[in-house]
C-alpha cells in the first residue's frame with residue numbers, strides 16, 4: 452500500500468480499500484483499517500519505519516473491508532477506537548452483518564467469510580454527526596448514510612475522508628449494481644457532498660481528488676441510470692415477485708450471481724433501488740400468491 456500525502460497533516464495509504472492517516476505532533480489517526488491483518492500490517496510497518504505516531508483509529512462504517520484489520524491493530528498498538536453508533540454494534544458483533552444480509556436468519560456458513568464478517572473490535576467511543584475531538588484533533592463528522600446505515604465521513608480542516616459515500620468510476624463499473632442499503636439516502640448524501648465546502652476528498656475506493664465533485668456528479672448519473680433501467684423491467688400490467696425482479700435485473704445488467712456473498716450483496720442493492728422507487732411513488736408493493744411483489748404505478 453503506497454503512502455500518499457494530501458497536505459501537511461493528511462495522508463492515505465492507497466489500496467483496494469484506502470486507509471487514511473492524519474499526523475499531528477504526537478498523535479497518529481487512522482481512518483479505517485482495511486480488510487484484514489495483511490492490509491493493516493503493511494500500514495503499521497510504513498508508519499513504524501518513519502517513527503510516526505499511531506494512537507487512534509476512526510472506523511467510518513461496519514463493512515468488513517473497512518474494519519477487518521482493526522483487531523490486529525489493537526492487539527499490536529495502544530489504540531483508541533471510534534466508530535459511528537449502530538455501526539459500532541456490528542463492529543463489536545460482526546456476525547450481525549451476515550445475519551442481516553440473510554434476512555435475519557442464522558447465516559449459511561458460506562456467508563461467514565472475511566468479506567462480510569470482520570473480526571470483532573471493541574469501540575471506545577461511539578460518534579454521531581458534528582464537531583468531534585479525536586485525541587487532540589478537532590474534526591467534523593458528516594452523516595453520509597445510504598451505502599451503510601450510519602456511515603460518517605471525516606473532515607479534517609478542508610480535507611474530506613469521504614468513506615464509501617461515493618466511488619470512483621472504476622469501482623462503479625466493477626460493482627455494476629453498486630452496494631447501497633437505501634436509494635433515497637444515497638442520492639441525498641451525494642447532493643450533500645456537492646454542497647460541501649472542502650478543498651478535496653478521498654473516497655474509500657479511488658484516489659484523492661480536488662475536483663471530486665465531478666466524480667460525485669457521475670455517481671448521481673450512474674445511480675439514476677441504474678434506477679431507470681430497473682423501473683423499465685417492472686411491469687405495469689402484472690405484479691412480479693421481488694426475487695424475480697432481482698434475478699432478472701442482475702441478468703439484464705450482466706451480473707452473474709453464483710455464490711452466497713454475491714447473492715446477498717446484489718439482493719440488498721436491488722431492494723434499495725426498489726425501495727426508492729416505492730418512496731418516489733413509481734412502484735407499489737403488492738402481496739400476491741404469498742409473494743412480496745412489485746407493480747409499476
Ligand SMILES: [Zn+2]
Pocket residue numbers: 512514517598599615
Ligand atoms: Zn462499504
